[in-house]
Amino acid sequence: MNGLVVKTPAFENEGLIPKEYTGYGDDISPELHLTGIDEHAKSIIIIMDDMGHPVPAxxxxxxxxxxxxxxxxxxxxxxxxxxxxxxxxxxxxxxRHRYKGPKPPFNWSHRYQFNVFTIDCMLDLPSASKKRDLLKAMNGHVLQQAELTGHYR
Known part of the structure; x- marks a missing residue:
């Protein structure tokens, strides 16, 4: 489960996320570059979490x-x-069925983590599914995982 690397031209890992990728800007998802993809990968998953929120991840x-x-x-x-x-x-x-960029309240600084996975199949999972459903469905299918972290305040 190694070899996968995720980067973005938008910001450095552990760097500041530009405003255009946040709820205070255009709220668009950044371009992601993947290297070292396993030859057996059939699909990719992205999970983005606010690691600084009072509710963990x-x-x-x-x-x-x-x-x-x-x-x-x-x-x-x-x-x-x-x-x-x-x-x-x-x-x-x-x-809710879209990328929702950083928008921490009160000028607090939060960490945002993009977790990228390659898996060995396509998932038959309805769009009403949440993160916990996705994690359950992908269990046993993950080939690789990589993360990219940015900060915003």
Whole structure:
């Protein structure tokens, strides 16, 4: 379960997330670059959580059944399914069928973590699913995991 690396041209790992990717800006998902993808990978999953929220790992975004690709484009459209990503499914996080960027209250600084997984299948999971449902469905199918963390205040 190693070898996968995730980066973005938008910010450095552990760096500041630019305003355009936040709820105070355009609220668009950043472009993600993946290297070291396992040759047996059938799909990609992204889970984005606010690690600084009072509720631990408060979920902002879940998307699964992304086709295997080395560059996941920025500004993934809102909706239950994403036709530009071959029907990838966005579930119910804080963003509710969409990316919902950082928007911490009171100028607090929060850490936001993008967890990217490659798995050995496509998941048959309804778009009403939440993070806990996704984690259960992907159990036993994960080939790799990588994370990218940014800060915003």
């Amino acid at each position: 408060y979920n902002h975004w879940v998307i699964w059944n992304i086709p295997v690709m080395s560059i996941i484009p920025a500004h993934i459209p809102h909706g239950k399914t994403v036709e530009t990503l071959s029907g990838a499914v966005q579930g119910r996080g804080y963003g």
